[in-house]
Amino acid sequence: MDLNQLKSFVAVAHQQNLTQAAETLHLSQPAVSAQIKALEKHLDVQLFDRNAQGMSLTAAGQSLLPRAEDMLQQMHQLDAFAGSIKHDYHLQADIGIIQMLPPTVLAECVSLIKSQYPHIHQTFSLGLSGIILNQVRRKELQGGFFVGDNPYRNLHVIDLMPLQFEVVMPSDWQNQFANSSAAMQNLPWISLSAFSALTKFEQKIWRQWKVKPTTALQCDDMYALLALVEQKHGLALLPSHYLDQHANTHIHRLPDIKLSEMLSFIYPIELELDPVIAAWRTILEQVKSHAVQM
Template sequence: MEIYQLRTFVAVAQQGHLTQAAELLHLSQPAVTAQIKALEEELGSSLFERYPGGVQLTEAGKILLPEAENILASSRGMLQRARGLVGELKGKVRIGTIGVPSRLKLGPWLALLRSRHPLISVQTQHAISGVVLNEVRKKGLDGGFYLGRNPYQNVNNMVLSEIGFCIAMPPEWAAQAEDGEWRTLGQMPWLGVSQFNSLATITQELWREKNISPRKVGEFDEEATLVELIRAGLGMAILAERTARRFAADGSIALWRAGEVVTSAPLQFIYSADREEEPMLALLRDGLREVWAVDDSDGRG
């Protein structure tokens, strides 16, 4: 069964006459007759009854006509869709992710990209900020998320949001720190953070600002690990405000000064500076701009 046969079937049904259908389809009447006969043989049913003034649908023809019309409509839709894809950007993009996907609005962003650019395939690679930054610089990643200040001129950045941080500690330590003094915190054990994690830089800057030098307990590279170790009573650390408040709500951790935001850092999308004008990077930024409702006109650095 061919599309052209169904088109002829529908035309004859609508015109009620072989000659008129042939004129509409720019075919000869014998060609129309041959197509209808071939279709009837394949379907095993007679579609039309002939009479001197023309043709009319049989009961089988009446049942099958809507099916034929639906198939033709689907084929037209497919053709239009295919034509619409001509010139569409296509290819694979590699994106570095950090932390919690919901914090990055990863789902809404990728869903938007998929709806607008269906020929683009996205591959994500989860890591810590320093690794993402290095992979973007080496072009192992097309772009990625980064928490902290961008230190490189050859990496452009689009600031998405400012993330606030609170100091979290085991609940049993809260009484020791209730005087609210930084010098008291400086005498308590802190969880060290891997140098490739942006939290390491943020923590070190905070310590310098407050003139404290706490004893570090190990070095760890993920916020989820820090939460687990705080809950286990191993040490204290800064956590993103949203994370800190979520775990403090069930009493598994305590927040210093009732969850005061002690510092902040920008959450950014980063990419190689020499790819600024590439269409693929432009559409990634366009999607982020819409999902985050930000203006990155001054965000290059």
């Protein structure tokens, strides 16, 4: 027994006519007839008396009808409830984040989403700016935070706030540095991979100073990067807000070498009307306004 058989049975019982029942079900008459015969075979009982006037229920059919109607009604209620679950609980947001994202910005985004859109479940994936950019472009993520230039026309960019970046070195190296290009050329740098936005920012500084320093190490993790600077393995470029949070006496922040780059949120243009992206656009405008007021 299946639901289609029960639907056909109830429709024929109400219409008392096979053709009219088929019309209400948007099925062919042979299809409805086949379902009735299959149900009767499954139950091993005759459910209708067939005559020239149409089809009337037998005693067994009259006994089955209210139970079949109850079951179909329960299925209708279950379908409606399942639809509400999908609307209220099954919206999934897969968002890319980067280490350069200030924790206070992410925390505010999460708080606003939870208070205004509690039905959206958030999943955050950590990556480098270049990787997040490609994942969003390929729609592996619905959106993501990004620092740098967007080369793709199919991605929309929401600018949030400028981030400041500084060059740091071990404190013991200050005597070797006199803000000269010669010193910059001779000191080793801890570089990052091509997927990190910091790599391009480093190159901006090198072009500004007209140098091409030696790269001693490569490290994409900001926590490890700062530790490597402290251990005198080289210079590095890091966000100012990160340095403010991890201030110590083992590093020296070069006052004359700074950059400002825009922190943005990117998403595919074709997801403009997606409810998840619409929610994120709304809360990002609120976060942006707070950042401007600060």
